[in-house]
Amino acid sequence: MRKCLAALLAAALLLCLAGCAQQPVQSGTGGLEIVTTVFPAYDFARQIAGERGTVTLLVPPGSESHSYEPTPRDVLRLENCALLFCNGGESEAWLEKILEGRDREIPTLAMLDCVQALEEETVEGMQRVYEEPEEDEGPEYDEHVWTSPANALLICQALCGRLCEADPAGAEVYRANLAAYEEKLEALDRAFREAVADGRRDTVIFADRFPARYFTEEYGLRYYAAFPGCADDAEPSARTVAFLIDKVRQEEIPAVFTIEFSNGKMARVIAEDTGCKILSFHSCHNVSARELEEGVSYLELMENNLRNLKEALA
Numbered sequence: 001m002r003k004c005l006a007a008l009l010a011a012a013l014l015l016c017l018a019g020c021a022q023q024p025v026q027s028g029t030g031g032l033e034i035v036t037t038v039f040p041a042y043d044f045a046r047q048i049a050g051e052r053g054t055v056t057l058l059v060p061p062g063s064e065s066h067s068y069e070p071t072p073r074d075v076l077r078l079e080n081c082a083l084l085f086c087n088g089g090e091s092e093a094w095l096e097k098i099l100e101g102r103d104r105e106i107p108t109l110a111m112l113d114c115v116q117a118l119e120e121e122t123v124e125g126m127q128r129v130y131e132e133p134e135e136d137e138g139p140e141y142d143e144h145v146w147t148s149p150a151n152a153l154l155i156c157q158a159l160c161g162r163l164c165e166a167d168p169a170g171a172e173v174y175r176a177n178l179a180a181y182e183e184k185l186e187a188l189d190r191a192f193r194e195a196v197a198d199g200r201r202d203t204v205i206f207a208d209r210f211p212a213r214y215f216t217e218e219y220g221l222r223y224y225a226a227f228p229g230c231a232d233d234a235e236p237s238a239r240t241v242a243f244l245i246d247k248v249r250q251e252e253i254p255a256v257f258t259i260e261f262s263n264g265k266m267a268r269v270i271a272e273d274t275g276c277k278i279l280s281f282h283s284c285h286n287v288s289a290r291e292l293e294e295g296v297s298y299l300e301l302m303e304n305n306l307r308n309l310k311e312a313l314a
């Protein structure tokens with residue numbers, strides 16, 4: 001009997017693994033429907049909406065956030081939501097296709113619009129992986145705005161304003177949630193400032209793609225990296241690797257960074273050659289299914305980044 005039950009459970013689990021994989025990730029059971037595209041938006045929305053919201057994350061955990069294809073179910077969800085809280089920018093061009101030609105204009109807030117947007121930049125030694133944009137295409141903005149906690153604060157403030165508009169009866173709750181979260185973001189921001197002030201150096205090296213432009217800008221850090229942004233999966237050239245190895249040696253850098261979901265190959269080559277450590281910097285752009293299940297948060301990921309940064313600046 002017990003064996004039979006176990007087999008049944010296992011079968012059910014397998015079925016669910018196959019069939020439930022496409023289930024959108026959701027948090028909360030409140031009446032205010034908020035649809036988000038990427039993890040930071042999802043986490044900020046559940047912090048500020050609290051128990052009054054139901055927050056959905058469209059881009060599935062562990063998948064490539066820069067080239068997502070929406071499902072029909074996503075479209076339905078958007079149709080009925082009180083707010084679409086997205087990133088904005090090039091990698092969400094797929095959203096525009098959905099938003100066009102709706103009967104109802106879907107209320108939308110983009111994180112990129114809440115902050116001073118910065119263009120992607122090519123620093124010395126960095127390898128471009130795509131063609132320079134045509135002049136009339138306009139500047140290419142870095143989309144990872146939330147990597148600066150100061151920006152996260154601005155984003156949450158804007159979000160709170162929109163939630164209050166959408167659901168005035170909940171305004172007091174949203175403002176209280178914001179106030180509590182603001183305190184945590186401000187503490188995080190102070191901790192980063194202290195870490196940078198106490199550091200022996202002001203240069204970080206990403207042996208990887210570089211999604212931390214807003215972060216380094218906020219805290220006055222210099223950086224070297226292999227590639228700009230975090231969308232493109234290209235092989236580094238021997239020249240790029242050699243440049244970073246030279247930098248590690250010249251400046252006696254104790255550790256290089258890799259980002260989440262990276263194969264870490266380049267970092268290993270550099271570490272083997274120079275003896276430096278490899279540390280992780282989580283851009284928070286996307287988390288794994290397991291991390292989501294364990295309830296990982298932006299704050300937690302950034303606190304890990306803080307610990308690693310201290311080590312890299314020592």
Ligand SMILES: [Zn+2]
Pocket residue numbers: 065144211229230231283285
């Ligand atoms: Zn990214």
